[in-house]
Amino acid sequence: MTTEEKYKFIVIDDHPFTRDGIIGYVTAHEEFEFIGEFGDTRSVINSTFAGRPDIIILDLNLPGIDGAKSCGLLKQKFQKCKVVAFTQYEGMEKELEKLGFDGYIIKSEKDSLVPVLLAVLNGEKYFKTSAKKNVHTSEKLNKLDDYLKFKELTSREIEVAELLAEGFSNRETGEKLTISESTVETHRKHILEKLGVKSKSELFALLKKHLE
Incomplete structure (x- = not known):
């Protein structure tokens, strides 16, 4: 798979250790190319970052602009980009869908992250937990x-x-x-x-x- 064919992604999470874990897990799959990481949304919005992500993995508990309010801003900056909430908080499906998120997965189900990303990139909306159990x-x-x-x-x-x-x-x-x-x-x-x-x-x- 060439670089041009890979899905480009960025990670926004205020914990470096968590970012490293997500990046390592997702890039182990050949469909994905990592192009950037940030500790908060404002750093992305105000930056001159030139990358064009296909999908953003976004924590909700962020300093400054919280993750729930970040989705619309990120989609304005990166048009046609998908945004998936990756968080410890459960029971937020309806709220996040209304805010424009394309998917939602809780951190305790990390093993389902890549299948959810692929589903979203293929045009699906994903707002249910226990992805593998449901399938x-x-x-x-x-x-x-x-x-x-x-x-x-x-x-x-x-x-x-x-x-x-x-x-x-x-x-x-x-x-x-x-x-x-x-x-x-x-x-x-x-x-x-x-x-x-x-x-x-x-x-x-x-x-x-x-x-x-």
């Missing part, structure tokens, strides 16, 4: 397996496809399946060819459709 019921997984078998994916390719769609990187997928990262990449290429998609984000959107 992976046995009945829905059986339905997905039937679809993948119909597309003539092997049992191993099905395992790889489901893990990649959940947001796991090639390395993490390899560790879970006890295969090498290069083997995962080979499976990934075969999966994309068989399903007629060009990227993991398109794969995620397609698989999610068959989990509904």
Whole structure:
């Protein structure tokens, strides 16, 4: 995947350790390119930052302009950019949706961050918690397996496809399946060819459709 094809993102959070964790986790997935980090919204709005993010990961508890009020300002500065709230506060779905956010996820569900980012980048609004729990019921997984078998994916390719769609990187997928990262990449290429998609984000959107 070339730099031009990657989704560019910035992180706004007043805790450097948290920013580092988010950046490390998201950039482990090849679809994303990190282009900036800030400790508060005003620093972004008043800066000469020339990057054009596709998506912003935004904490709500920020000094100065709080995160809830930041969404509109950020979208004015970065037109067509998506904004996802990544916060410790629960039960804010309706409020954040009204404020113009594109997605919302609580920090205790960090493992679902990448799937949520991909869903939002594919045009969805995401305002529910426990992303993986909502998706992976046995009945829905059986339905997905039937679809993948119909597309003539092997049992191993099905395992790889489901893990990649959940947001796991090639390395993490390899560790879970006890295969090498290069083997995962080979499976990934075969999966994309068989399903007629060009990227993991398109794969995620397609698989999610068959989990509904």
